[in-house]
Amino acid sequence: MAILITKRLLMMLLTMFAVSLILFLLLEIDVDTIAIKVLGQFSTEEQRYLWLERNGYYEPVYKRYIIWLGNFITGDFGTSTIYKIPVAEVLWPRLWNTTILAFWVFVFLVPVSLVLGILSGMREGSKLDRTISVVSILTTSVPEFASTVFFSGLFVFSLQWLPGTSSMFEGFDWKQLVLPVLVLLVYDFGYVTRMTRASMAEVMTTHYVRTAVLKGLPYKRVILKHALRNALIAPFTVLMLQINWLLSGVIVVEFFYAYKGFGALLLEAALRQDIYMIEACTMVAVFVVVMTQVFSDIAYTLLNPRIRFS
Amino acid sequence: MAEQSNEVVLNIQNLDISYYTRAGEIPAVVDFSLEVKRGETIGLVGESGCGKSTVAMAIMQYMGHNGAVKSGTIEFKGRDLTKLSEEELRQIRGKEISMIYQEPFSALNPSMRIDQQLMEVPLAHEQIDVKEAHERARQILTDVNIPDPDRVLASYPHQLSGGQQQRVVIAMGLLSNPDLLLLDEPTTALDVTVEAGIVKLIANISKKFGTSQIYISHNLGLILETCDRVFVMYSGEVVEEGRIKPLFKSPRHPYTHGLFGCIALPTADKTAAPLTPIRGQLPLPHERPKGCNFAPRCDHFAAGVCDQDDIHMEDVADDVDGKHRVRCLRWTEIEQIRAEADQSKEAAGIGHEVLKVIDMQKYYSMHDRSLKAVMSGTSVKLVKANEKIDFEAHESETLAIVGESGCGKSTLAKVLLGLETATGGEIFLNGEAIHDVSVQSRSNSQLASMQMVFQNPSDTLNPSHTVGQQIGRAITKFGVEHNRHKVRDMVMSLLDIVKLPRDFYYRRPRQLSGGQKQRIGIARAFAGQPSMIIADEPVSALDVSVAAAITELLMDLQRERKMTLLFISHDLSIVRYLSDRILVMYLGQVMEQGLTREVFQPPYHPYTEALLSAVPIADPEVSKREIVLEGNLPSVLNPPKGCPFETRCPRKVGKICEEDRPPVQSDSENHHIACHIPLDELRQVEPVIEVPDAAVA
DSSP: OHHHHHHHHHHHHHHHHHHHHHHHHHHHSOHHHHHHHHHOTTOOHHHHHHHHHHTTTTSOHHHHHHHHHHHHHTTOOOBOTTTSSBHHHHHHHHHHHHHHHHHHHHHHHHHHHHHHHHHHHHTTTSHHHHHHHHHHHHHHHSOHHHHHHHHIIIIIIISOOSOSOOOOTTSOOHHHHHHHHHHHHHHHHHHHHHHHHHHHHHHHTSHHHHHHHHTTOOHHHIIIIIIHHHHTHHHHHHHHHHHHHHHHSOHHHHHHTTOOSHHHHHHHHHHTTOHHHHHHHHHHHHHHHHHHHHHHHHHHHHHOHHHHTO | OOOOOSOEEEEEEEEEEEEEETTEEEEEEEEEEEEEETTOEEEEEOOTTSSHHHHHHHHTTOOOTTEEEEEEEEEETTEEGGGOOHHHHHHHBTTTEEEEOSOHHHHSOTTSOHHHHHHHHHHHHSOOOHHHHHHHHHHHHHHTTOSOHHHHHTSOGGGSOHHHHHHHHHHHHHTTOOSEEEEESTTTTSOHHHHHHHHHHHHHHHHHHOOEEEEEESOHHHHHHHOSEEEEEETTEEEEEEEHHHHHHSOOSHHHHHHHHHSOOTTOBTTTBOOOOOOSOOOOGGGOOSSOTTGGGOTTOOTTTTTSSOOOOEEEEEETTEEEEEOOTTHHHHHHHOOOOOOOOOOOOOOSEEEEEEEEEEEEEEEOOSHHHHHHTOOEEEEEEEEEEEEEEETTOEEEEEOOTTSSHHHHHHHHHTSSOOSEEEEEETTEEOTTOOGGGSOHHHHHHEEEEOSOHHHHSOTTSOHHHHHHHHHHHTTSOOOHHHHHHHHHHHHHHTTOOGGGGGOOGGGSOHHHHHHHHHHHHGGGOOSEEEEESTTTTSOHHHHHHHHHHHHHHHHHHOOEEEEEESOHHHHHHHOSEEEEEETTEEEEEEEHHHHTSSSOOHHHHHHHHHSOOOOTTOEEOOOOOOSOOOOTTSOOSSOTTTTTOTTOOSHHHHHSOOOEEESSSSOEEEOSSOHHHHHTSOOSEEOOHHHHO
16 A cells, blocks of 8 residues: 555656656747747847846756756746736635635535436436436536526526626625536536446446345445445546546636636636746646546545455 | 255246346246245256246346246245235345355455455344354354355455355355255356365255255256256246156156257267257247247157147156156157167377477466565566476377366467467477467468367457458468458358358357357368367357257367367366367376376376366266365465475375475376376275266166
């Protein structure tokens, strides 16, 4: 077990290193472009030269990379060209906001989709199964940009229950969080439900579930003790992937509701060529992806004893 | 075979079971009646698709959402199981009726420990606490002869060997001391010597607890060893029932007769008394003929009699031996018609040497990447899959390689075929050295001259190509012929050779039955006119009657084409039937080799002796000495230092067996035994299988 974790963590560091190298080569190798991006396209040749000189851009590439990497590791991401303040000061609050959003989506997503998936996979082909399947396919096939408009129309304009934007200028307001969470939940729960259902349905046809039934165990115990644990292995991986999606895939929702989150920041940085912001956002996103993978690998061995003791 | 009382535990009357699919109602079991008394063991025997497992599932009332009992009753201790509620059934399942399954590994939950899986049975049915349940689980594991119950209790299923898993499943079935035990092919997935242990255990249980049993199997030999009465099923119906001995001595139904003709009894011989396969195929459930289901395959079919109404069971005898009933209208007439026709075939003369293997070794290296192994410097281990293999094979000869799983017989086949190259030693095929020539660098003629027939025909045919394409491709690949029309003609003649209709050329594998697929596999192997065929368990995945037909096909082909057949098998009865010489392997080493006659008579290697004893023989006349091996096969990673068989050997001499490799002793020019026991002493041993003279004649 200790070896597994160490191995995974080493792999993770290696991945991060590789990504950073690619990122550096892609964005930092052509120094003139950087100067244009930072100083603006109306700067003069001389201004650019002086700026590059002052910031050590004429050092050899490997030396620059080492310094760049060192700064990154110590949390110094440079200065944002849009906000004119250090990237870290913008990035961390934004990441925190997205974490709040993702947390609440998860709080509802996990129980709803697992329960629905298990209920429908338990008796494949039953009425309940068909109802759940139809609902989950329907909701998943509506894209976020459509459901944002729909929910806003319903809750903001017709019923006037909820505010239409979620920028939270006057501090945290749970009312402003409802619509983004709702849209993400409606879009995502169907997918996870379907995955859970498939896994559960497969487990229900295995011989060990038959053994459990024919042992005379109460149905509840057959489901909870025998089927569930084996059925949860596949959805677990899917849920872990949802974390990544919630981090960087929520651009539409954050943008629509003017929610000050990570996705919106990423979009903004990309549109306005904020090179240091892009670098920082990418590294953070990669970190989260790799971290969830490590976590799911470890959890996997706990769920599946065949891996643990091989 | 325990003490029986007259109390009827299970009484099934006129049971009809159907599956309801989109295509309509498919009758799975028709007109099934059965009475089980306390302590009695009933055998249900038949080929796949005959409905024997459906009966077991109906008794359990677990038939899936599309299966249902159409009519009839299943009375268990006076209560009709078909009329009980789910909750009432739950209380009976696992407590009063329990079941033991074919594949122990898939019957156990992979993510629960054995103790939890065992303890939940009494916890669900009785008012006891966890501590008592644990004690019961431990006790039952001791009862099924598991040597270290505490370790097993704390294990997950994948940490146990197949035999141990099956013992756990049996223990699980016995935990609540049920009145009725259903055993669905409980030993089919196990090795022969392990099977022998399990069969003995099941017999002891029935004696000790007075449990009634229904034993489902396709293996007539096992049924003979375990059961009091037997029901032979064919295409959803019981065709014959009776007490074991009278039924096995004089079967009445043509199908039962046919079954006995298909199995290699010690009295069968490939030249003097060859197997007689049943012609034709099992009809699909919705295509059953009118009248007798067996009529299209029966030699005694009489038009106007057998194809009229449904046929009912008739009494053959009802005496002290119990009822003997048969579902055949002509059983009295058949008795006179059936005169043994002379079917003997010409023996083929054994020719020149085709294959020579000298001191062949195959080692694999295994990497253990755990921290402990890396620290102690033992991270690379050598697995000796084959150690000093030495033999030769001749033209028209059948050489059998016998051994249980993990004995290295498949590795040997791989090395011969060039899928692996030998670590040491030499191999000559038709005089050419091939031990270090891998399959990619072999010449076309080398490839064509040695071909393989695989165990599982379904997995070896490409599902998206037609039969004609697959065989034709082999012909062009071997460079035998490139002209499209000529290739086609060759495929057609190959189809003739394997006795398949020519229009199979356009079929795809999914349209074929298992036996037909195996014939295609054989046709493909023959595409290059090989001088040698390696057949790796070619019939073990097939039904009895199909297996007999394939065996006979291989024998006929050998006679016609004088090819060498290397027959890899764990089944000694089929090996005795068709082979000229036998190589007995254990943990990668040859324990004994010799002519078939020599291997089956003393002096034996102690392992051969145990193997012979483990083979179930479906002939009540034949007597057998019982030798049950203790323990499991040692791991190939950590084999014993001296004789590989030392850990399980019932004749172990002492320290010498643990420390020194046994010397090879020669009894005759062909017969060699690797054992520390002197030959003279081994000669004193009585034969394991005694065939009475009358049966031989």
